Amino acid sequence: MTVLELKDVWFGYGPEAVIRGVTLSVGAGETVALLGPNGAGKTTLTKLMVALLHPSRGDVLVAGVSTRGQAPEDVADRAAYAFQHADQQLFATTVQEEVAFGPRQLGRTPAETADHASAALDMVGLSSRRETHPYDLPPAERKLVALAAALAQQPKLLVLDEPTQGLDRTAKNRVTGVVHRFAEKGGAVIAVTHDLGFVAETLERAVVMDRGAITADEPARGLVAASRAVTARVSVALRLSGTPVKMAEVVQAIRAMSA
Ligand SMILES: Nc1ncnc2c1ncn2[C@@H]1O[C@H](COP(=O)(O)OP(=O)(O)O)[C@@H](O)[C@H]1O
Ligand SMILES: [Mg+2]
Structure with missing residues (x-):
């Protein structure tokens, strides 16, 4: 079953198009990383998937229904969105209220x-925090509350913007567990992320965007391996010591060389 279908989607905030003819199909059980440089259009594309934005041309279908003329609440039974910054999403005075909304x-x-609220809190490991005010939780747990709120909608499509940003190892593992369980039950997941470790552990398919268009769509495993091989080769060339070398260190070394 196709959970998400984008058909030649175009969109611009102003006269200039920032999404340029994107066609993409995501089936039940698929887990997709949406990768690409800043400004590529990743966040915009995810907002088009949940009817926060609408295409100027083309069509977005969620579980077979076009988002044309639909508000986010109209697609909320099929698609749920967890914001990059949980603080833009959370509003209730208890975790329970947030997730039950x-x-x-x-x-x-x-x-x-x-039932749905309990199951969602259980999945992210926050059942013991029901009565807590979301803002009394550390930021990483607030992000998990936002994820639980999305899960409680019991959507077919779960759209996550930078789901591991600011999370420690334990919290990241919880997100990985959630994604796997959600996909096993036939849901589809799309995650915008810069975290290649998370991609390698969690997601099967990698879609790469640049300047509003899809430039690659392939198994995540190959892409992550290729990226690591390039990082390793560049770090040898730059004589960086220590393993594993992080992409950020490579970037820093290149900056230092060109400064
Ligand atoms: N609310 C907005 N108003 C006008 N332009 C925007 C807005 N949000 C994003 N853009 C522009 O759209 C392009 C794509 O941005 P975005 O979807 O946020 O990319 P990404 O998430 O890949 O970094 C960028 O050029 C960005 O400046
Ligand atoms: Mg973004």
Whole structure:
């Protein structure tokens, strides 16, 4: 089953197009990394997937239904979005309220709402924090609350913007677990990320964007391996010591050389 279909999608905030003819199909159970440099259009594309934005040309179909004329709440039963910055998303005074909001808005019964909220909090490992004010949690856990709120909508498509940013190892492992379980149950996941370690551990397919268009779409494993090989070769050439060498160190060394 196709969960997400983009058909020759174009979009611009002003006269200039920042999404230029993107065609993409994502099936049930697929986990996709959306990669690319800053300004490539990744966040814009994810907002088009959940009807926060609408194409100027082309079509976005979520579980077979076009987002044309639909508001985010109209697609919320099929697609859920976890923002890059959880603080832009969280508004309730308890974790429980935050996570129960989605299913309640979707018209679930109180029993279903309680069920979906519990299951979601369980998945991110925050069941013991139900009564806590989200802002009394450390930032990493606030991000997990935002993820749980998306899960509680029980969507077919889970869209995550930089889901591991600012997370420690333990919290990252939880996100990886959530993605795997969600996909096993037939959901599709699209994650914008710069975290290649997370991609390698968690996601199967890598879609690369540049200047509003898709420039590569391939198994994540090959792409991560190629990127590591390049990083390793460059770090040898730059005589960087220590393993593993991080991309950031390579960038820093290149900057130092060209300064
Ligand atoms: N709200 C906005 N208004 C105008 N231009 C925007 C807005 N958001 C993003 N852009 C522009 O759209 C392009 C794509 O941005 P974005 O989707 O945020 O890329 P990415 O997430 O890959 O960094 C960039 O040129 C950016 O400056
Ligand atoms: Mg972005």
